[in-house]
Amino acid sequence: MSLGPKFVALAAALFVLAACELGGGTGYLELKTVPGSVRSPALYIDADKIDAKSGTTVLRQPVGTARLQSEGSDGKVVLLCQVVVKKNRITTVTISSLERPPRCQCERTGNDSKACIG
């Protein structure tokens, strides 16, 4: 059995990975929904719907600024906040479901910058 195609596939995968790394790599977004007993509204990061659990959800995200949005009772998607994701770091955002619309509570990160904007 020839190893050729496997090596080509592997090289291609590593090439794509290198391209992704050049684009900034991966960080993590920890979403905490409070109170845990209340079902959180449908949440979106940019255009992707999140399968958020009640309590804590940890998502891998490309480095950069992500738009955290929620779906209102009228079905419209509204921006909650923009979250800053840094390479190999975890950014925690707490979403209070008791408020209408839900609100982001952001942690502070280094150099006086906030984890989220808005």
Next chain:
Amino acid sequence: MARQHNACAAARWRSWLATSVISASLAATMTLASAETRATTGATADAEFSQQLGELKKSFTDVGRTIDESAKSIDAIQNPEQGRKSIEELRNQVSTLLNAVADNGEISKLGAKALSLADEKLKSLDREARFKPEEKQYLVNRWRELRSATEAAIKDLDSARKDFSELLRSLQTSEDYIDELMQIREHERALQVIHQLSEGIRDASVKLKKLLGTIQPPGV
């Protein structure tokens, strides 16, 4: 943008597995390649979940070894700048672990799929009229066992996610604190913080080993 992200995430997952295996041996690389082929040829969700969990255990063993070495080397560090670099490398390792068990990662998705498959199977067996009662009962029992094993594996992944998130947060907070200390030229105190970290890292390594011992691919 979302499609590019998904492509990058998928590539990262495959490449992460691949790089771990390369470092182990060429034979293991071939195993991974054939596993990926199997994954794309329509294996059932629970079989894929079990297979990915098996691969995960292998890769975590390699990362665990690196973390152990980091804990040893951090003890001997005499320069805060070197310490900061070590923490950054460690964050990279922990990030690899967290990447594998993230809620939107491949394994978590497969776990959810496997669980839903078991539920569907149990429902359909309930309506099944082709088999003798004892045959039907046998199938129901096996699917129940598989469901319980899948649930247990998902629970282990949840707990791993929690541990790795906490470790990553602890590393980044320590790194930030060291950075602050260095800005005010408190190098001695920065070194103390670096050395204290080794205890936390050893603790994480113990937790990782425990996890490796606990995770049991369903149906194996």
